Amino acid sequence: MKLAITVAFLCMATLLSTGSSYVAAGDLDRFSGQKGTIRIAGGTAHIPVMKEAAKRIMSMNPDIKITVAGGGSGVGVKQVGEGLVDIGNTGRKATDDEIRRYGLNMFEFAIDGIAVVVNPKNPVAKLKRQQTADIFSGKVTNWKELGWKDRGINVYTRDASSGTRKVFWKKALNKGKITNTANFVKSNGAMKSAISVDPYGIGYISVGHLDPTVRSVAIDGVPPTLENVRKGNYKIARGLYMNTGGVPAKLTKLFIEYILSKEGQGIVIEKGFIAVK
Amino acid sequence: MKPLVEKYLEKGFFLSTVLSASITIFILLFMVVFSLPLFKGGHIVHLLRLGWDPYHGSFGILPMVVGTGVIASIALLIATPFGIGCSALISIFPQGNFGKFLRKVVEFMTGAPTVIYGFVAIFLLVPFVREIFEKGTGMCVLSASMMLALLILPTIVLFLSDAFNSVPKGYLDAADALGATPAQKLIYIVIPSAWSGIISGMVLAAGRAVGDTLISLMIAGNALQIPGGLSDSARTLTAHIALIIASDYESPEFKSIFVCGLILFAFTALIVSVLRLLGHFETLRDR
Numbered sequence: 001m002k003l004a005i006t007v008a009f010l011c012m013a014t015l016l017s018t019g020s021s022y023v024a025a026g027d028l029d030r031f032s033g034q035k036g037t038i039r040i041a042g043g044t045a046h047i048p049v050m051k052e053a054a055k056r057i058m059s060m061n062p063d064i065k066i067t068v069a070g071g072g073s074g075v076g077v078k079q080v081g082e083g084l085v086d087i088g089n090t091g092r093k094a095t096d097d098e099i100r101r102y103g104l105n106m107f108e109f110a111i112d113g114i115a116v117v118v119n120p121k122n123p124v125a126k127l128k129r130q131q132t133a134d135i136f137s138g139k140v141t142n143w144k145e146l147g148w149k150d151r152g153i154n155v156y157t158r159d160a161s162s163g164t165r166k167v168f169w170k171k172a173l174n175k176g177k178i179t180n181t182a183n184f185v186k187s188n189g190a191m192k193s194a195i196s197v198d199p200y201g202i203g204y205i206s207v208g209h210l211d212p213t214v215r216s217v218a219i220d221g222v223p224p225t226l227e228n229v230r231k232g233n234y235k236i237a238r239g240l241y242m243n244t245g246g247v248p249a250k251l252t253k254l255f256i257e258y259i260l261s262k263e264g265q266g267i268v269i270e271k272g273f274i275a276v277k
Numbered sequence: 278m279k280p281l282v283e284k285y286l287e288k289g290f291f292l293s294t295v296l297s298a299s300i301t302i303f304i305l306l307f308m309v310v311f312s313l314p315l316f317k318g319g320h321i322v323h324l325l326r327l328g329w330d331p332y333h334g335s336f337g338i339l340p341m342v343v344g345t346g347v348i349a350s351i352a353l354l355i356a357t358p359f360g361i362g363c364s365a366l367i368s369i370f371p372q373g374n375f376g377k378f379l380r381k382v383v384e385f386m387t388g389a390p391t392v393i394y395g396f397v398a399i400f401l402l403v404p405f406v407r408e409i410f411e412k413g414t415g416m417c418v419l420s421a422s423m424m425l426a427l428l429i430l431p432t433i434v435l436f437l438s439d440a441f442n443s444v445p446k447g448y449l450d451a452a453d454a455l456g457a458t459p460a461q462k463l464i465y466i467v468i469p470s471a472w473s474g475i476i477s478g479m480v481l482a483a484g485r486a487v488g489d490t491l492i493s494l495m496i497a498g499n500a501l502q503i504p505g506g507l508s509d510s511a512r513t514l515t516a517h518i519a520l521i522i523a524s525d526y527e528s529p530e531f532k533s534i535f536v537c538g539l540i541l542f543a544f545t546a547l548i549v550s551v552l553r554l555l556g557h558f559e560t561l562r563d564r
Protein backbone atom coordinates (compact mmCIF):
# COMPACT_ATOMS: atom_id res chain seq x y z
CA MET A 1 0.00 0.00 0.00
CA LYS A 2 2.71 2.36 1.04
CA LEU A 3 4.62 1.51 -2.11
CA ALA A 4 1.60 2.18 -4.28
CA ILE A 5 1.18 5.60 -2.74
CA THR A 6 4.83 6.38 -3.26
CA VAL A 7 4.68 5.31 -6.91
CA ALA A 8 1.53 7.34 -7.49
CA PHE A 9 3.17 10.32 -5.85
CA LEU A 10 6.28 9.97 -7.98
CA CYS A 11 4.18 9.79 -11.14
CA MET A 12 2.34 12.93 -10.12
CA ALA A 13 5.58 14.70 -9.31
CA THR A 14 7.05 13.75 -12.69
CA LEU A 15 3.97 14.96 -14.50
CA LEU A 16 3.95 18.21 -12.60
CA SER A 17 7.63 18.90 -12.98
CA THR A 18 7.71 18.19 -16.70
CA GLY A 19 5.05 20.85 -17.18
CA SER A 20 1.81 21.10 -19.01
CA SER A 21 3.30 21.63 -22.46
CA TYR A 22 4.58 18.04 -22.46
CA VAL A 23 1.19 16.54 -21.81
CA ALA A 24 -0.08 17.84 -25.11
CA ALA A 25 3.21 17.00 -26.81
CA GLY A 26 2.03 16.34 -30.31
CA ASP A 27 5.41 17.19 -31.79
CA LEU A 28 7.16 14.88 -29.37
CA ASP A 29 5.04 11.92 -30.46
CA ARG A 30 7.39 11.18 -33.32
CA PHE A 31 9.97 9.92 -30.82
CA SER A 32 7.74 7.30 -29.18
CA GLY A 33 9.25 3.84 -29.35
CA GLN A 34 12.56 5.21 -30.63
CA LYS A 35 15.86 4.50 -28.95
CA GLY A 36 19.47 5.45 -29.51
CA THR A 37 21.91 8.30 -29.14
CA ILE A 38 22.20 11.69 -30.82
CA ARG A 39 25.50 13.50 -30.41
CA ILE A 40 25.52 17.23 -31.03
CA ALA A 41 28.51 19.60 -31.03
CA GLY A 42 29.68 22.89 -32.51
CA GLY A 43 28.28 26.42 -32.36
CA THR A 44 27.93 27.79 -28.84
CA ALA A 45 25.04 30.16 -29.67
CA HIS A 46 22.87 27.09 -30.35
CA ILE A 47 23.36 25.45 -26.98
CA PRO A 48 20.29 26.84 -25.10
CA VAL A 49 17.90 25.64 -27.83
CA MET A 50 19.62 22.25 -28.20
CA LYS A 51 19.69 21.65 -24.46
CA GLU A 52 16.00 22.50 -23.99
CA ALA A 53 14.96 20.27 -26.92
CA ALA A 54 17.17 17.45 -25.61
CA LYS A 55 15.66 17.80 -22.14
CA ARG A 56 12.10 17.58 -23.42
CA ILE A 57 12.81 14.61 -25.70
CA MET A 58 14.77 12.70 -23.07
CA SER A 59 12.25 13.20 -20.28
CA MET A 60 9.52 11.71 -22.50
CA ASN A 61 11.73 8.96 -23.94
CA PRO A 62 14.22 7.50 -21.49
CA ASP A 63 15.67 5.27 -24.23
CA ILE A 64 16.95 8.24 -26.20
CA LYS A 65 20.19 9.87 -25.10
CA ILE A 66 21.19 13.26 -26.48
CA THR A 67 24.53 14.90 -25.71
CA VAL A 68 25.14 18.58 -26.44
CA ALA A 69 28.69 19.97 -26.58
CA GLY A 70 30.14 23.30 -27.70
CA GLY A 71 33.47 23.95 -29.38
CA GLY A 72 32.49 26.53 -31.99
CA SER A 73 31.27 26.32 -35.56
CA GLY A 74 34.61 25.08 -36.86
CA VAL A 75 34.47 22.17 -34.45
CA GLY A 76 30.88 21.47 -35.50
CA VAL A 77 31.82 21.15 -39.17
CA LYS A 78 34.92 19.11 -38.49
CA GLN A 79 33.32 16.67 -36.06
CA VAL A 80 30.20 16.03 -38.12
CA GLY A 81 32.34 15.71 -41.25
CA GLU A 82 34.39 13.02 -39.61
CA GLY A 83 31.40 11.24 -38.16
CA LEU A 84 32.31 11.99 -34.54
CA VAL A 85 28.92 13.60 -33.94
CA ASP A 86 25.52 13.28 -35.62
CA ILE A 87 24.74 16.98 -35.81
CA GLY A 88 27.37 19.72 -36.14
CA ASN A 89 26.02 23.18 -35.39
CA THR A 90 27.30 26.27 -37.13
CA GLY A 91 26.53 29.92 -36.57
CA ARG A 92 27.39 30.60 -40.22
CA LYS A 93 26.74 28.92 -43.54
CA ALA A 94 29.15 26.09 -44.19
CA THR A 95 31.62 27.16 -46.87
CA ASP A 96 31.45 25.61 -50.33
CA ASP A 97 34.70 23.88 -49.62
CA GLU A 98 33.35 22.33 -46.40
CA ILE A 99 30.14 21.18 -48.10
CA ARG A 100 32.12 19.59 -50.93
CA ARG A 101 34.67 17.91 -48.69
CA TYR A 102 32.26 16.45 -46.14
CA GLY A 103 29.03 16.24 -48.14
CA LEU A 104 27.21 18.37 -45.58
CA ASN A 105 23.45 18.92 -45.42
CA MET A 106 22.47 22.26 -43.88
CA PHE A 107 19.27 22.85 -41.92
CA GLU A 108 18.62 26.45 -40.90
CA PHE A 109 16.46 26.55 -37.78
CA ALA A 110 16.75 30.08 -36.36
CA ILE A 111 17.89 33.60 -37.11
CA ASP A 112 20.14 35.32 -34.66
CA GLY A 113 21.62 38.77 -34.32
CA ILE A 114 25.08 39.52 -32.99
CA ALA A 115 25.08 42.30 -30.42
CA VAL A 116 27.97 44.47 -29.30
CA VAL A 117 27.98 44.25 -25.51
CA VAL A 118 29.52 46.23 -22.66
CA ASN A 119 29.36 46.02 -18.88
CA PRO A 120 26.11 47.35 -17.30
CA LYS A 121 28.23 49.99 -15.47
CA ASN A 122 29.33 51.44 -18.79
CA PRO A 123 27.18 54.43 -19.84
CA VAL A 124 28.13 54.27 -23.54
CA ALA A 125 24.81 53.21 -25.07
CA LYS A 126 25.33 53.72 -28.78
CA LEU A 127 28.10 53.59 -31.31
CA LYS A 128 28.47 54.40 -34.95
CA ARG A 129 29.49 51.49 -37.11
CA GLN A 130 32.79 53.18 -37.91
CA GLN A 131 33.43 53.70 -34.19
CA THR A 132 32.83 50.00 -33.60
CA ALA A 133 35.33 49.11 -36.29
CA ASP A 134 37.83 51.61 -34.83
CA ILE A 135 37.48 50.14 -31.33
CA PHE A 136 37.99 46.58 -32.50
CA SER A 137 40.92 47.51 -34.75
CA GLY A 138 42.64 49.33 -31.89
CA LYS A 139 42.40 52.83 -33.39
CA VAL A 140 40.20 54.05 -30.52
CA THR A 141 41.70 52.80 -27.29
CA ASN A 142 40.22 54.94 -24.51
CA TRP A 143 36.66 55.27 -23.23
CA LYS A 144 37.31 59.02 -22.89
CA GLU A 145 37.14 59.34 -26.67
CA LEU A 146 33.60 57.97 -26.45
CA GLY A 147 32.50 60.30 -23.68
CA TRP A 148 33.24 58.22 -20.58
CA LYS A 149 36.11 58.14 -18.11
CA ASP A 150 39.82 57.97 -18.82
CA ARG A 151 40.30 54.20 -18.89
CA GLY A 152 41.60 51.93 -21.62
CA ILE A 153 39.11 49.94 -23.69
CA ASN A 154 39.47 46.19 -23.20
CA VAL A 155 38.56 44.45 -26.45
CA TYR A 156 37.38 40.84 -26.27
CA THR A 157 37.10 38.57 -29.28
CA ARG A 158 36.44 34.92 -30.04
CA ASP A 159 38.77 32.13 -31.19
CA ALA A 160 39.31 31.06 -34.79
CA SER A 161 36.63 28.37 -34.67
CA SER A 162 33.84 30.82 -33.84
CA GLY A 163 31.03 31.40 -36.33
CA THR A 164 29.94 34.41 -34.31
CA ARG A 165 33.38 35.90 -34.86
CA LYS A 166 33.33 35.24 -38.58
CA VAL A 167 29.91 36.85 -39.07
CA PHE A 168 30.74 39.81 -36.81
CA TRP A 169 34.04 40.35 -38.60
CA LYS A 170 32.32 40.33 -41.97
CA LYS A 171 29.16 42.29 -41.20
CA ALA A 172 30.17 44.67 -38.41
CA LEU A 173 33.86 45.23 -39.06
CA ASN A 174 33.79 44.95 -42.87
CA LYS A 175 36.55 42.33 -42.60
CA GLY A 176 38.70 44.90 -40.82
CA LYS A 177 41.56 44.15 -38.49
CA ILE A 178 41.02 43.01 -34.91
CA THR A 179 43.69 44.41 -32.59
CA ASN A 180 46.49 42.20 -31.32
CA THR A 181 45.84 43.28 -27.76
CA ALA A 182 42.34 41.75 -27.85
CA ASN A 183 41.64 39.04 -25.31
CA PHE A 184 40.36 35.73 -26.68
CA VAL A 185 37.50 33.77 -25.11
CA LYS A 186 36.18 30.40 -26.18
CA SER A 187 32.36 30.60 -26.27
CA ASN A 188 29.36 32.93 -26.20
CA GLY A 189 28.95 32.06 -22.53
CA ALA A 190 32.60 32.83 -21.74
CA MET A 191 32.28 36.16 -23.57
CA LYS A 192 29.26 37.05 -21.45
CA SER A 193 31.01 36.22 -18.18
CA ALA A 194 34.14 38.11 -19.25
CA ILE A 195 32.19 41.29 -20.07
CA SER A 196 29.96 40.99 -17.00
CA VAL A 197 32.99 41.23 -14.68
CA ASP A 198 35.02 43.76 -16.69
CA PRO A 199 33.59 47.31 -16.46
CA TYR A 200 35.89 48.49 -19.26
CA GLY A 201 35.38 45.57 -21.64
CA ILE A 202 33.64 45.40 -25.00
CA GLY A 203 32.76 42.26 -26.93
CA TYR A 204 30.06 40.66 -29.03
CA ILE A 205 27.58 37.85 -28.39
CA SER A 206 24.58 36.17 -29.92
CA VAL A 207 21.37 38.13 -29.25
CA GLY A 208 19.84 34.96 -27.80
CA HIS A 209 22.44 35.09 -25.03
CA LEU A 210 21.65 38.68 -23.94
CA ASP A 211 20.62 39.04 -20.30
CA PRO A 212 20.93 41.72 -17.59
CA THR A 213 24.56 40.83 -16.75
CA VAL A 214 25.67 42.66 -19.91
CA ARG A 215 24.29 45.62 -21.85
CA SER A 216 23.88 45.73 -25.60
CA VAL A 217 24.90 48.78 -27.61
CA ALA A 218 22.85 50.33 -30.40
CA ILE A 219 24.75 50.41 -33.68
CA ASP A 220 23.99 53.45 -35.89
CA GLY A 221 21.01 54.12 -33.65
CA VAL A 222 19.49 50.65 -34.04
CA PRO A 223 19.41 48.57 -30.83
CA PRO A 224 19.86 44.82 -31.38
CA THR A 225 16.37 43.78 -30.37
CA LEU A 226 14.62 40.73 -31.77
CA GLU A 227 12.15 43.03 -33.47
CA ASN A 228 14.91 44.92 -35.29
CA VAL A 229 16.69 41.72 -36.30
CA ARG A 230 13.47 40.23 -37.67
CA LYS A 231 12.61 43.32 -39.68
CA GLY A 232 16.13 43.49 -41.02
CA ASN A 233 16.84 46.92 -39.48
CA TYR A 234 19.70 45.47 -37.45
CA LYS A 235 22.18 44.26 -40.02
CA ILE A 236 24.58 42.12 -38.00
CA ALA A 237 22.52 38.95 -38.22
CA ARG A 238 22.98 35.37 -39.37
CA GLY A 239 21.21 32.05 -39.57
CA LEU A 240 21.84 29.25 -37.10
CA TYR A 241 22.34 25.89 -38.79
CA MET A 242 22.35 22.23 -37.95
CA ASN A 243 24.55 20.21 -40.30
CA THR A 244 24.61 16.50 -40.97
CA GLY A 245 27.11 14.51 -42.98
CA GLY A 246 25.12 13.27 -45.98
CA VAL A 247 21.56 12.09 -45.37
CA PRO A 248 20.79 12.08 -41.63
CA ALA A 249 20.06 8.80 -39.84
CA LYS A 250 16.52 8.10 -38.63
CA LEU A 251 16.78 9.46 -35.10
CA THR A 252 18.85 12.45 -36.17
CA LYS A 253 16.26 13.22 -38.83
CA LEU A 254 13.49 13.07 -36.21
CA PHE A 255 15.45 15.49 -34.04
CA ILE A 256 15.86 17.97 -36.89
CA GLU A 257 12.15 17.64 -37.72
CA TYR A 258 11.34 18.30 -34.09
CA ILE A 259 13.47 21.46 -33.99
CA LEU A 260 11.68 22.66 -37.13
CA SER A 261 8.24 21.68 -35.74
CA LYS A 262 5.86 24.07 -34.01
CA GLU A 263 7.09 23.11 -30.56
CA GLY A 264 10.76 23.20 -31.60
CA GLN A 265 10.35 26.65 -33.09
CA GLY A 266 8.60 27.62 -29.86
CA ILE A 267 11.81 26.75 -28.01
CA VAL A 268 13.76 28.87 -30.49
CA ILE A 269 11.56 31.89 -29.67
CA GLU A 270 11.59 31.16 -25.94
CA LYS A 271 15.41 31.19 -25.95
CA GLY A 272 15.53 34.59 -27.62
CA PHE A 273 16.05 33.76 -31.28
CA ILE A 274 13.85 34.25 -34.32
CA ALA A 275 11.97 31.25 -35.67
CA VAL A 276 12.35 30.41 -39.35
CA LYS A 277 8.89 28.84 -39.71
CA MET B 278 71.43 -19.42 -12.24
CA LYS B 279 68.55 -17.04 -11.58
CA PRO B 280 65.14 -18.44 -10.74
CA LEU B 281 62.78 -18.46 -13.71
CA VAL B 282 60.28 -16.06 -12.10
CA GLU B 283 62.94 -13.44 -11.56
CA LYS B 284 64.06 -13.73 -15.16
CA TYR B 285 60.55 -13.14 -16.47
CA LEU B 286 59.94 -10.30 -14.05
CA GLU B 287 63.14 -8.65 -15.22
CA LYS B 288 62.02 -8.97 -18.84
CA GLY B 289 58.60 -7.57 -17.94
CA PHE B 290 60.04 -4.53 -16.24
CA PHE B 291 62.45 -3.97 -19.10
CA LEU B 292 59.60 -4.11 -21.60
CA SER B 293 57.48 -1.60 -19.72
CA THR B 294 60.45 0.76 -19.53
CA VAL B 295 61.06 0.46 -23.25
CA LEU B 296 57.35 0.96 -23.96
CA SER B 297 56.96 4.13 -21.91
CA ALA B 298 60.19 5.61 -23.22
CA SER B 299 59.33 4.78 -26.83
CA ILE B 300 55.89 6.37 -26.61
CA THR B 301 57.52 9.68 -25.73
CA ILE B 302 59.96 9.29 -28.60
CA PHE B 303 57.15 8.33 -30.98
CA ILE B 304 55.18 11.45 -30.07
CA LEU B 305 58.27 13.53 -30.76
CA LEU B 306 58.80 11.79 -34.11
CA PHE B 307 55.13 12.25 -34.98
CA MET B 308 55.40 15.98 -34.47
CA VAL B 309 58.68 16.23 -36.35
CA VAL B 310 57.19 14.39 -39.33
CA PHE B 311 54.08 16.56 -39.40
CA SER B 312 55.96 19.82 -39.09
CA LEU B 313 58.51 18.75 -41.70
CA PRO B 314 56.64 20.38 -44.65
CA LEU B 315 56.86 23.72 -42.86
CA PHE B 316 60.59 23.31 -42.24
CA LYS B 317 61.24 22.27 -45.83
CA GLY B 318 59.26 25.13 -47.34
CA GLY B 319 61.52 27.56 -45.49
CA HIS B 320 58.49 28.85 -43.62
CA ILE B 321 60.15 28.24 -40.30
CA VAL B 322 61.83 31.65 -40.31
CA HIS B 323 58.46 33.29 -40.85
CA LEU B 324 56.97 31.13 -38.14
CA LEU B 325 59.37 32.54 -35.62
CA ARG B 326 59.50 36.09 -36.85
CA LEU B 327 56.07 37.35 -37.80
CA GLY B 328 52.96 37.81 -35.71
CA TRP B 329 49.85 35.64 -35.93
CA ASP B 330 47.37 37.00 -38.47
CA PRO B 331 45.75 34.11 -40.33
CA TYR B 332 43.50 36.36 -42.40
CA HIS B 333 46.58 37.93 -43.94
CA GLY B 334 48.55 34.74 -44.24
CA SER B 335 51.09 35.15 -41.48
CA PHE B 336 51.38 32.39 -38.93
CA GLY B 337 54.13 33.54 -36.62
CA ILE B 338 54.22 31.98 -33.18
CA LEU B 339 56.89 34.14 -31.60
CA PRO B 340 54.39 35.93 -29.30
CA MET B 341 53.28 32.55 -27.96
CA VAL B 342 56.84 31.33 -27.42
CA VAL B 343 57.66 34.49 -25.48
CA GLY B 344 54.36 34.31 -23.59
CA THR B 345 55.01 30.75 -22.47
CA GLY B 346 58.54 31.56 -21.35
CA VAL B 347 57.61 34.70 -19.44
CA ILE B 348 54.55 33.29 -17.67
CA ALA B 349 56.23 30.03 -16.68
CA SER B 350 59.42 31.72 -15.41
CA ILE B 351 57.55 34.25 -13.29
CA ALA B 352 55.42 31.45 -11.85
CA LEU B 353 58.55 29.53 -10.92
CA LEU B 354 60.11 32.66 -9.47
CA ILE B 355 57.09 33.22 -7.24
CA ALA B 356 56.60 29.60 -6.25
CA THR B 357 60.18 28.65 -5.34
CA PRO B 358 60.70 30.93 -2.31
CA PHE B 359 57.23 30.05 -1.01
CA GLY B 360 58.04 26.40 -1.57
CA ILE B 361 61.28 26.64 0.38
CA GLY B 362 59.46 28.41 3.22
CA CYS B 363 56.65 25.84 3.41
CA SER B 364 59.01 22.89 3.23
CA ALA B 365 61.24 24.34 5.94
CA LEU B 366 58.20 24.65 8.17
CA ILE B 367 57.15 21.08 7.40
CA SER B 368 60.51 19.33 7.71
CA ILE B 369 63.00 21.43 9.63
CA PHE B 370 61.10 23.55 12.12
CA PRO B 371 57.93 21.64 12.90
CA GLN B 372 55.68 23.60 15.25
CA GLY B 373 53.90 20.78 17.03
CA ASN B 374 51.48 19.13 14.64
CA PHE B 375 51.29 22.15 12.39
CA GLY B 376 53.98 20.82 10.02
CA LYS B 377 52.08 17.56 9.55
CA PHE B 378 48.84 19.43 8.99
CA LEU B 379 50.51 21.70 6.43
CA ARG B 380 51.86 18.70 4.57
CA LYS B 381 48.37 17.16 4.41
CA VAL B 382 47.01 20.42 3.03
CA VAL B 383 49.72 20.54 0.39
CA GLU B 384 49.10 16.91 -0.57
CA PHE B 385 45.45 17.78 -0.95
CA MET B 386 46.38 20.74 -3.17
CA THR B 387 48.14 18.48 -5.69
CA GLY B 388 44.76 17.00 -6.53
CA ALA B 389 42.92 20.29 -7.09
CA PRO B 390 41.74 20.51 -10.70
CA THR B 391 43.27 23.46 -12.58
CA VAL B 392 39.89 24.51 -13.93
CA ILE B 393 38.83 25.37 -10.39
CA TYR B 394 41.88 27.61 -9.96
CA GLY B 395 41.12 29.30 -13.25
CA PHE B 396 37.48 29.77 -12.40
CA VAL B 397 38.12 31.20 -8.97
CA ALA B 398 40.79 33.52 -10.37
CA ILE B 399 38.39 35.01 -12.92
CA PHE B 400 36.08 36.17 -10.17
CA LEU B 401 38.52 37.01 -7.38
CA LEU B 402 42.00 37.69 -8.74
CA VAL B 403 41.31 39.20 -12.17
CA PRO B 404 39.14 42.17 -11.03
CA PHE B 405 41.66 42.87 -8.26
CA VAL B 406 44.63 42.91 -10.66
CA ARG B 407 42.67 45.08 -13.10
CA GLU B 408 42.14 47.74 -10.44
CA ILE B 409 45.78 47.62 -9.32
CA PHE B 410 47.12 48.39 -12.78
CA GLU B 411 44.16 50.58 -13.79
CA LYS B 412 44.68 49.39 -17.34
CA GLY B 413 44.05 46.25 -19.29
CA THR B 414 41.58 43.51 -18.53
CA GLY B 415 43.23 42.00 -15.48
CA MET B 416 43.62 38.89 -17.60
CA CYS B 417 47.35 39.25 -17.88
CA VAL B 418 50.80 37.81 -17.35
CA LEU B 419 50.73 38.57 -13.62
CA SER B 420 47.36 36.91 -12.95
CA ALA B 421 48.29 33.80 -14.89
CA SER B 422 51.73 33.56 -13.25
CA MET B 423 50.25 33.89 -9.77
CA MET B 424 47.72 31.14 -10.35
CA LEU B 425 50.34 28.94 -12.03
CA ALA B 426 52.59 29.50 -9.01
CA LEU B 427 49.79 28.23 -6.79
CA LEU B 428 49.38 25.24 -9.11
CA ILE B 429 53.05 24.22 -9.03
CA LEU B 430 53.64 25.05 -5.37
CA PRO B 431 52.58 21.58 -4.07
CA THR B 432 54.98 19.86 -6.48
CA ILE B 433 57.84 21.98 -5.19
CA VAL B 434 56.86 21.63 -1.53
CA LEU B 435 56.51 17.84 -1.62
CA PHE B 436 59.88 17.42 -3.31
CA LEU B 437 61.61 19.91 -1.07
CA SER B 438 60.27 18.60 2.20
CA ASP B 439 61.47 15.12 1.24
CA ALA B 440 64.85 16.54 0.30
CA PHE B 441 65.01 18.51 3.55
CA ASN B 442 64.10 15.38 5.51
CA SER B 443 67.09 13.58 4.04
CA VAL B 444 69.57 16.15 5.37
CA PRO B 445 71.65 14.18 7.94
CA LYS B 446 70.47 14.94 11.44
CA GLY B 447 74.09 15.25 12.59
CA TYR B 448 74.59 18.37 10.45
CA LEU B 449 71.61 20.05 12.09
CA ASP B 450 72.75 19.05 15.57
CA ALA B 451 76.22 20.42 14.84
CA ALA B 452 74.68 23.70 13.68
CA ASP B 453 72.58 23.84 16.82
CA ALA B 454 75.68 23.22 18.93
CA LEU B 455 77.38 26.16 17.24
CA GLY B 456 74.42 28.33 18.15
CA ALA B 457 73.04 28.78 14.65
CA THR B 458 69.67 30.54 14.34
CA PRO B 459 66.93 28.71 12.39
CA ALA B 460 67.48 31.03 9.42
CA GLN B 461 71.21 30.31 9.40
CA LYS B 462 70.51 26.60 9.61
CA LEU B 463 68.24 26.84 6.58
CA ILE B 464 70.60 28.93 4.47
CA TYR B 465 73.96 27.38 5.35
CA ILE B 466 73.08 23.76 6.07
CA VAL B 467 69.74 22.65 4.68
CA ILE B 468 69.59 24.34 1.28
CA PRO B 469 73.17 23.45 0.20
CA SER B 470 72.86 19.82 1.21
CA ALA B 471 69.39 19.41 -0.28
CA TRP B 472 70.32 21.23 -3.49
CA SER B 473 69.77 18.40 -5.93
CA GLY B 474 66.34 17.71 -4.38
CA ILE B 475 65.42 21.37 -4.83
CA ILE B 476 66.48 21.17 -8.47
CA SER B 477 64.41 18.04 -9.08
CA GLY B 478 61.38 19.76 -7.59
CA MET B 479 61.93 22.81 -9.77
CA VAL B 480 62.36 20.68 -12.89
CA LEU B 481 59.02 19.00 -12.36
CA ALA B 482 57.34 22.27 -11.43
CA ALA B 483 58.74 24.03 -14.49
CA GLY B 484 57.45 21.22 -16.68
CA ARG B 485 54.00 21.62 -15.20
CA ALA B 486 54.10 25.40 -15.56
CA VAL B 487 55.08 25.24 -19.23
CA GLY B 488 52.62 22.45 -19.99
CA ASP B 489 49.53 23.72 -18.20
CA THR B 490 46.86 24.81 -20.63
CA LEU B 491 43.75 25.71 -18.74
CA ILE B 492 45.02 28.42 -16.41
CA SER B 493 46.69 30.41 -19.14
CA LEU B 494 43.76 29.82 -21.48
CA MET B 495 41.34 31.14 -18.90
CA ILE B 496 43.20 34.03 -17.31
CA ALA B 497 46.19 35.10 -19.41
CA GLY B 498 43.87 36.81 -21.90
CA ASN B 499 45.21 35.02 -25.00
CA ALA B 500 46.11 38.27 -26.78
CA LEU B 501 48.31 37.92 -29.86
CA GLN B 502 51.09 40.20 -28.74
CA ILE B 503 54.50 39.88 -27.21
CA PRO B 504 53.82 40.90 -23.60
CA GLY B 505 55.62 44.12 -22.71
CA GLY B 506 54.81 44.13 -19.02
CA LEU B 507 53.08 42.32 -16.19
CA SER B 508 49.73 43.93 -17.00
CA ASP B 509 49.76 42.86 -20.67
CA SER B 510 47.68 39.98 -21.94
CA ALA B 511 49.62 37.12 -23.45
CA ARG B 512 49.02 33.76 -25.05
CA THR B 513 50.96 30.60 -24.26
CA LEU B 514 51.79 27.86 -26.75
CA THR B 515 49.46 25.43 -25.00
CA ALA B 516 46.54 27.88 -25.03
CA HIS B 517 47.32 28.64 -28.66
CA ILE B 518 47.09 24.98 -29.59
CA ALA B 519 43.80 24.70 -27.72
CA LEU B 520 42.42 27.74 -29.54
CA ILE B 521 43.56 26.68 -33.01
CA ILE B 522 42.95 22.93 -32.90
CA ALA B 523 39.32 23.51 -33.86
CA SER B 524 40.17 25.07 -37.20
CA ASP B 525 40.22 23.31 -40.53
CA TYR B 526 42.63 20.34 -40.87
CA GLU B 527 43.87 21.53 -44.23
CA SER B 528 44.54 25.09 -43.19
CA PRO B 529 48.04 26.46 -42.55
CA GLU B 530 46.84 27.45 -39.06
CA PHE B 531 46.32 23.82 -38.22
CA LYS B 532 49.64 22.75 -39.68
CA SER B 533 51.50 25.32 -37.64
CA ILE B 534 50.35 23.80 -34.36
CA PHE B 535 52.66 20.86 -34.92
CA VAL B 536 55.54 23.29 -34.83
CA CYS B 537 54.06 24.72 -31.64
CA GLY B 538 54.03 21.25 -30.14
CA LEU B 539 57.60 20.68 -31.22
CA ILE B 540 58.74 23.96 -29.71
CA LEU B 541 56.89 23.12 -26.50
CA PHE B 542 58.72 19.82 -26.40
CA ALA B 543 62.07 21.50 -26.99
CA PHE B 544 61.24 24.10 -24.37
CA THR B 545 60.62 21.53 -21.69
CA ALA B 546 63.73 19.60 -22.67
CA LEU B 547 65.79 22.79 -22.47
CA ILE B 548 64.49 23.74 -19.03
CA VAL B 549 65.08 20.25 -17.71
CA SER B 550 68.64 20.11 -19.00
CA VAL B 551 69.56 23.58 -17.73
CA LEU B 552 68.20 22.89 -14.27
CA ARG B 553 69.78 19.42 -14.14
CA LEU B 554 73.12 20.96 -15.09
CA LEU B 555 72.71 23.45 -12.29
CA GLY B 556 72.02 20.68 -9.79
CA HIS B 557 75.02 18.71 -11.01
CA PHE B 558 77.50 21.56 -10.61
CA GLU B 559 76.37 22.50 -7.16
CA THR B 560 76.69 19.00 -5.75
CA LEU B 561 80.14 18.66 -7.27
CA ARG B 562 81.33 21.84 -5.62
CA ASP B 563 80.03 20.77 -2.27
CA ARG B 564 81.81 17.48 -2.25
